[in-house]
Amino acid sequence: MGMKLTLKIWRQKDGADKGRMVPYELEDISPDMSFLEMLDVLNERLILDGEDPVAFDHDCREGICGMCSLVIDGTPHGPQRATTTCQLHMRHFQDGDVITIEPWRAGAFPVIKDLVVDRTALDRIIQAGGYVSAPTGSAPDAAAIPVPQADAHDAFDAATCIGCGACVAACPNASAMLFTAAKVTHLGLLPQGQPERYGRVTAMVAQMDAEGFGGCTNTGECTAVCPKGIPFETITRLNADLLTAARRS
Amino acid sequence: MSWTYPGIGHNFPDVASRSNTVTAPRPPRAAAARPGSVYRSSVGKKAVMAVTGAILVLYLVAHMVGNLKVFLGRADFDHYAHWLRTIGEPALPHRVFLTIVEVVLTVAVILHMWSAVSLARRARRARPVRYAVRPAAREHRYATHVMRYGGVVILLFVIWHLLDLTFGAVNPRGGGAEPYDKVVADFAPSHWYVTAFYVIAVIMVGLHLRHGIWSAFQTLGLGRRRRQRGLRLFAGTVAALLVIGFVSVPVMVTIGVVS
Numbered sequence: 261m262g263m264k265l266t267l268k269i270w271r272q273k274d275g276a277d278k279g280r281m282v283p284y285e286l287e288d289i290s291p292d293m294s295f296l297e298m299l300d301v302l303n304e305r306l307i308l309d310g311e312d313p314v315a316f317d318h319d320c321r322e323g324i325c326g327m328c329s330l331v332i333d334g335t336p337h338g339p340q341r342a343t344t345t346c347q348l349h350m351r352h353f354q355d356g357d358v359i360t361i362e363p364w365r366a367g368a369f370p371v372i373k374d375l376v377v378d379r380t381a382l383d384r385i386i387q388a389g390g391y392v393s394a395p396t397g398s399a400p401d402a403a404a405i406p407v408p409q410a411d412a413h414d415a416f417d418a419a420t421c422i423g424c425g426a427c428v429a430a431c432p433n434a435s436a437m438l439f440t441a442a443k444v445t446h447l448g449l450l451p452q453g454q455p456e457r458y459g460r461v462t463a464m465v466a467q468m469d470a471e472g473f474g475g476c477t478n479t480g481e482c483t484a485v486c487p488k489g490i491p492f493e494t495i496t497r498l499n500a501d502l503l504t505a506a507r508r509s
Numbered sequence: 510m511s512w513t514y515p516g517i518g519h520n521f522p523d524v525a526s527r528s529n530t531v532t533a534p535r536p537p538r539a540a541a542a543r544p545g546s547v548y549r550s551s552v553g554k555k556a557v558m559a560v561t562g563a564i565l566v567l568y569l570v571a572h573m574v575g576n577l578k579v580f581l582g583r584a585d586f587d588h589y590a591h592w593l594r595t596i597g598e599p600a601l602p603h604r605v606f607l608t609i610v611e612v613v614l615t616v617a618v619i620l621h622m623w624s625a626v627s628l629a630r631r632a633r634r635a636r637p638v639r640y641a642v643r644p645a646a647r648e649h650r651y652a653t654h655v656m657r658y659g660g661v662v663i664l665l666f667v668i669w670h671l672l673d674l675t676f677g678a679v680n681p682r683g684g685g686a687e688p689y690d691k692v693v694a695d696f697a698p699s700h701w702y703v704t705a706f707y708v709i710a711v712i713m714v715g716l717h718l719r720h721g722i723w724s725a726f727q728t729l730g731l732g733r734r735r736r737q738r739g740l741r742l743f744a745g746t747v748a749a750l751l752v753i754g755f756v757s758v759p760v761m762v763t764i765g766v767v768s
């Protein structure tokens with residue numbers, strides 16, 4: 261016996277449409293399905309009925325690409341901690357549940373269609389400074405640049421950010437601070453990131469503001485929903501680097 | 510329009526062509542950095558808030574400790590209040606030190622509020638469409654609601670407090686009375702509602718600082734994973750001591766211990 265569910269899904273034809281919640285009834289959903297497979301079932305039915313399927317973002321479906329992006333019952337990526345929507349399974353829901361599905365809500369993430377939002381603002385934050393300018397060529401000897409163990413760990417933790425934007429979606433200020441801080445921390449802790457360290461943080465924060473994201477007020481909502489568990493500490497590291505940059509300029 | 514992804518060798522359609530309407534505006538570009546522009550960034554405004562907040566906290570600690578002199582009796586309290594006006598004499602003329610403190614506090618409060626208002630407005634613009642469902646369990650409205658609306662309550666309280674005990678305009682004994690008499694008249698048992706308002710406002714300050722002191726450390730880049738528990742404890746302790754210290758004076762007057 262499968263589960264019976266009521267879905268309330270945000271439908272919006274395009275950026276100009278006002279959009280509205282539309283209810284759908286689903287039957288016979290297996291608890292072993294992923295959340296996106298459950299939506300696939302709905303979409304197959306909509307297509308057979310000649311209706312417009314629900315648009316949602318997804319790609320790898322294994323929690324690494326950062327494309328999936330649903331706000332499920334008010335929580336980005338749904339009820340299970342440290343899990344992307346694509347890795348969330350229906351066994352975390354009950355037969356008879358009413359599930360509300362909304363897109364990431366932020367002015368900087370305009371809705372393209374239904375649950376798909378434009379997240380290129382995050383790409384532009386990366387373009388502003390989320391890189392190191394290193395001459396490429398043959399791979400250097402791994403032991404040529406020593407990195408303290410603790411820094412390597414913290415940098416790697418920060419580097420696991422998949423750029424999904426759940427932090428923005430969860431933040432009461434719609435701030436992109438955790439995302440930006442993850443990149444700043446990742447590069448700022450490593451020797452290769454040092455030459456551009458202070459220019460990077462200034463440029464990335466300026467771009468974050470220009471995109472219309474809100475300011476961080478240390479609420480911690482971001483880390484609570486982050487599928488990669490990016491630590492809050494990255495934010496205070498960004499703050500430290502920005503203030504150092506200000507003092508140096 | 511399409512983006513060319515270097516190294517991939519083909520063009521991906523731009524997001525604008527995925528939607529029916531071609532609405533994609535020109536991507537926003539940050540203005541070139543000018544000296545000082547960091548302090549106008551969202552992070553910089555928060556730093557202004559943290560530094561001014563820290564100044565206000567230090568003042569509150571001194572103020573609270575001074576208030577406790579009321580328990581040493583009328584002579585001690587009035588002498589202390591008088592001394593505040595003569596600090597630095599004869600090097601500094603009468604009341605100059607106190608005036609400097611007042612100017613610094615006024616500037617700090619104005620900058621603190623200017624940052625708070627500007628960040629609150631930015632946050633409002635940043636989420637034009639709200640969520641239909643907001644889970645009670647996850648959303649820590651504390652850090653936005655208690656700080657912002659609580660801040661407005663604190664501001665109203667500070668205005669009343671200045672009119673009451675500094676200028677005497679709304680004090681039962683008027684502006685000319687001695688400090689001790691003003692305090693006793695203000696919180697007399699028949700004025701229990703004044704005490705109640707004072708206590709509520711001071712608790713709001715405590716809630717503000719429970720988050721605020723911890724938050725200021727994060728904003729100034731001083732928080733680290735291993736320090737978080739200690740910083741929370743520190744913020745909570747300072748906030749609690751301030752509340753107890755401030756509340757004790759009017760409550761003791763109202764129940765008649767100080768008269």
Ligand code: HEM
Nearest residue numbers: 477558559562565566625656657660661664721724725728
């Ligand atoms: C007794 C006076 C006050 C003291 C001692 C004080 C102290 C502080 C401190 C230490 C912070 C933390 C700064 C940070 O997060 O980096 C803060 C934040 C804040 N304060 Fe105050 N404050 C006072 C009055 C006010 C008033 C009158 C308002 C409002 C009009 C206000 C509004 C705020 C807001 C909105 C925050 C922001 C919290 C955030 O963005 O996380 N405060 N305050």
Ligand code: SF4
Nearest residue numbers: 421422424425427486
């Ligand atoms: S910090 Fe976490 S929530 Fe934010 S974009 Fe990166 S992975 Fe997603």
Ligand code: FES
Nearest residue numbers: 319321326328346
């Ligand atoms: S689809 Fe790739 S992370 Fe979810």
